Amino acid sequence: MAMPRASLPFPRSEYLRRVTAVKSEMERRDVEVLVVTTPANITYLSGYTSKSAYVPQGLVVFLKDEEPTFITRRMDEPAAIHQMFIDRSHVIGYPEALIANPDRDGYDAIVDFILDSGLSRKGIGLEAKFLPAVTIEKFRSRAVGARLVDCSNDVSWIRGVKSDLEIAIMREAAAISDAGMLRAQEVIRPGTCEAEASAEIIATLVRGTNGLPGTDVAGFFLCATPRTSTCHIRWTEDVFQQGSQINLEFAGVRYGYTSPLMRTMSIGKPSDYILRLHEGEVAGLEAALDVAKTGQTCSDVAVAFNTALKKHGFDKESRCGYAVGIDWTEPTASLKEGDMTILKPNMTFHLMLGNWINEDVGYVISETFRVTNAGGEPFTKLPRQLFEI
C-alpha cells in the first residue's frame, strides 16, 4: 500500500497560488530555478512540517514546472509524500551515503537534479544568507557558468501577507495560546515547581482547544523571580514563592503557524513600579494597535507604542515586534522606528512588548495581530491583565 496523502490544511489551489507568486518574483529577478531551504518557506510552499531540516534538503521551484520538487533524505521521503500537496513523483529521496559524508552531501543531490533538469541562461536563486559558505561554494563550483542570485528573503516577504485561509489557522493557534495562558493561571501556585507548571502548560499547548490539537511545541519560556530580567530561559527546578513574578512567552501551533502570546503573572500583589509599567505597556499596546492599519508603516506603529509608553515614564530598548507566521519570526519586517515597511491587509505581527529594564525588572505582554483597514486586530482574546494569583 502506498503512503496515503494527509488531510491538508489548505486546498491545492492555495498552494499553487503561493507557488505562482514566487514564480512571478523569480521572473522579475531573472531566476529560472529557486532552491528553497528555509524550513518555514518549504512549509509555506508545500505543507511539509516534518522535522528533517537537520540534514540538507531543498524545495526546488522551476519556472517551467507547475509543482516544485522536494529533494530530501531517503528516510524522509514518505513523510513528504504524506504531507506535501505535490505529486509523489516530485519527491526525490537521496541515498544514505550522502549523510555524514565529508565529500558529498544532500546539496549535491540538489545540484544534480538541477543540472539534470537542464538550465537555460537564467540564474539559480539561493537563500544564501542562511546557507553555509561551503554550500554556496558547491553551487558555484558545480553549476559552472550559472549566475547565482541571492533570494534570501524573497519567499519570506511573499508569505508576509497571509490569505484569509492562513488567518483562520493563525486564529486556531491563538486560541491554543489563550488556553495555555489560562492553564498557567490555574497551575502557578506557591510551592509548585516551575517544571511542574511548565509540564501542565505545555500539555495544554499540545492538546489544543475546541477539538483542535496543537501540532507542535514551539518556543516556551517561563522566566520567574529571580530571573524576570531574562527572556529565553525554558524553566528551572525552582519552586514558586509568595511574591514570585512569572513572565510567560509561548505559542499555540497549527500546521506550523504560530500565534505567540506573553503575559506577566504575580503571586500576590505586584509592586507599584510593576503596576505602573503594566499600565504604560497596555497603553502602548492599544496605541500601537490603533495605528497598525493599512498604509501606515512599521515605524509608525513603533512610534505610537514608544510615545504612549514614554508618557508613563518608561522606555523599551528592543523593537516592539516583528512579522510572525510559520515557525514564529519571519526575517522581514520589524515594528521598530525607521522600518519603513508599508502595512498591507493581513500582514501579521507579534506585538512583542517584553521590557527587560534592568537585572531586577522585566515585564512582558504581547499580542499577535493582523493588519486591517481599521487597525491591528488581535487573534488572542485574553484580557490585557497582569494576572494576580
Add this chain to the structure above:
Amino acid sequence: MAMPRASLPFPRSEYLRRVTAVKSEMERRDVEVLVVTTPANITYLSGYTSKSAYVPQGLVVFLKDEEPTFITRRMDEPAAIHQMFIDRSHVIGYPEALIANPDRDGYDAIVDFILDSGLSRKGIGLEAKFLPAVTIEKFRSRAVGARLVDCSNDVSWIRGVKSDLEIAIMREAAAISDAGMLRAQEVIRPGTCEAEASAEIIATLVRGTNGLPGTDVAGFFLCATPRTSTCHIRWTEDVFQQGSQINLEFAGVRYGYTSPLMRTMSIGKPSDYILRLHEGEVAGLEAALDVAKTGQTCSDVAVAFNTALKKHGFDKESRCGYAVGIDWTEPTASLKEGDMTILKPNMTFHLMLGNWINEDVGYVISETFRVTNAGGEPFTKLPRQLFEI
C-alpha cells in the same frame, strides 16, 4: 540587586578543564582566538542553555584569558550572567541597534571585541561550516590580515568524550526517557488522539522523574499507522485504532544533555513480519553493544549490527547511530561502516536502529550508551520489547 548565579550542573573546575582542552587544540592549530557559535558548544564551555541562538552570539575563547567571553544580545545578558560559570565581566551585551539591521549585526560586535582585545599573528578560529557565507566574509574583511582557520568540529570532537560528571547527567536524562516511554505505554489506547497521548508523554518529559525535572523538550516524534514509514513527524490529529502500530522517538533532557530512546508499540498483536524484524533488531542491538568497547572502531560496531540483522533476513539502509550529548546529535562520529573513529571510554552514542524499510513498514528501537572497556553500557533501563498494548 544583581542577577544571582544559578546553581550550576558542574563545578567550575569541570568547565575550566573543558576550556583548557579547547585551548590545547587551539595551540596545536596555531589559533589565538576561537569564536564558538554552535549552541551546544557554547553550552559545553559555559553552562548556558538559554535559547538566544536565533540572533548572532559567540563565546570567544582567547588563549591569553582563563575564562571565555560571551558576546550576546543585550536582552540575553542577564540569562548569561545567571547560567554561565564565567565572571559577569566576561558577558558583553550588544545593543538592540544590531538586530534586524541589514548593515551591522551581532557578529560585528564579536569582531569589534576581538580587534579591541588585540591580535598577534596567530589565527582566528571559526566554526565556519555552520556559519553563513556573509558572516565569514565579515570576519575576512574586518579582521584585515588575520588568518581565518576552519575549526568547525574542534570543540565537538573534544566534547565527544564525556567526563564522569557528564555521564551522571546523561543517566538522569535517560531515566526521564524511560519514564516517558512507560507513560506512553499507559496512555496509548484505541480511541485516544495522537495529540492527547503526546501531551501526556511530553508532560512526563518536562516533569522528569526521581525528583529531577527535565530541563527542556527536545525532538519528539510519534509516527503511527499509517505513517510508520515516516521518522520525523511530531504527531497528528488521528485517533489510535485497534491494530495501530506506534513508533516513538524522544529524549529526556538535563542541562542540555539528551539521552534519546526509541521503542515500537502495537495495539494488539503485531504482524509476524514485524515480530521477526524486532527479533533481528534486538539481536543486532546486543551484538553492537558487545563490540562497542574501547579500541574498536565505529565501523566495527556497525558491522556487528548489520551482520546480526542480516542473519535474520533484514537490512538497514541508514547508519546505526551517531555521537550524542548536548542538543542531541554531535556532528562527529557515526556508527556506520567505514567510519574509522576509534572508540574511547565515555564516548556516548545513540544506537539508533530505526529501520524504515518501505512505505508500509517501519520499526524503531534504540538505546543511548557509553563506551567502556567491556562494551557499550546503555543508560536506559527499559526492556528491549515491542510493547503490545
